[in-house]
Amino acid sequence: xxxxxxxxxxxxxxxxxxxxxxxxxxxxxxxxxxxxxxxxxxxxxxxxxxxxxxxxxxxxxxxxxxxxxxxxxxxxxxxxxxxxxxxxxxxxxxxxxxxxxxxxxxxxxx
DNA sequence: GGAATGACATTTA
DNA sequence: CTAAATGCCATTC
Numbered sequence: 001x002x003x004x005x006x007x008x009x010x011x012x013x014x015x016x017x018x019x020x021x022x023x024x025x026x027x028x029x030x031x032x033x034x035x036x037x038x039x040x041x042x043x044x045x046x047x048x049x050x051x052x053x054x055x056x057x058x059x060x061x062x063x064x065x066x067x068x069x070x071x072x073x074x075x076x077x078x079x080x081x082x083x084x085x086x087x088x089x090x091x092x093x094x095x096x097x098x099x100x101x102x103x104x105x106x107x108x109x110x
Numbered sequence: 111g112g113a114a115t116g117a118c119a120t121t122t123a
Numbered sequence: 124c125t126a127a128a129t130g131c132c133a134t135t136c
Binding site for chain 1: 131132133134135
């Protein structure tokens with residue numbers, strides 16, 4: 001923690017990620033890369049790390065975030081739980097990978 | 111202030 | 124295509 005060069009951001013990186021996650025409509029998913037890029041950063045891993053803390057597991061649909069390759073990646077509650085949730089939302093998961101990944105992928109630019 | 115960690119990404123073999 | 128190695132960034136210990 002930089003006590004001197006600390007930014008004036010009241011919201012941490014993870015807070016910004018949540019904002020974007022809330023923008024993701026049901027039945028769609030996003031990638032860590034897209035989120036990081038949307039924040040004008042390349043903290044791909046930092047984004048996932050923010051979810052790892054999982055401060056609000058229900059307020060934020062963290063289960064709608066997957067890897068750029070279309071893989072699920074992981075989930076604090078368990079990968080199986082993530083698959084269940086995504087499947088319930090209408091997303092097809094096969095062998096731990098999202099089918100029609102680019103179709104369900106949500107663009108923050110929209 | 112510094113080292114360690116992680117739900118990643120990209121490149122190379 | 125699969126697997127391993129390297130890099131990257133923010134947060135936490």
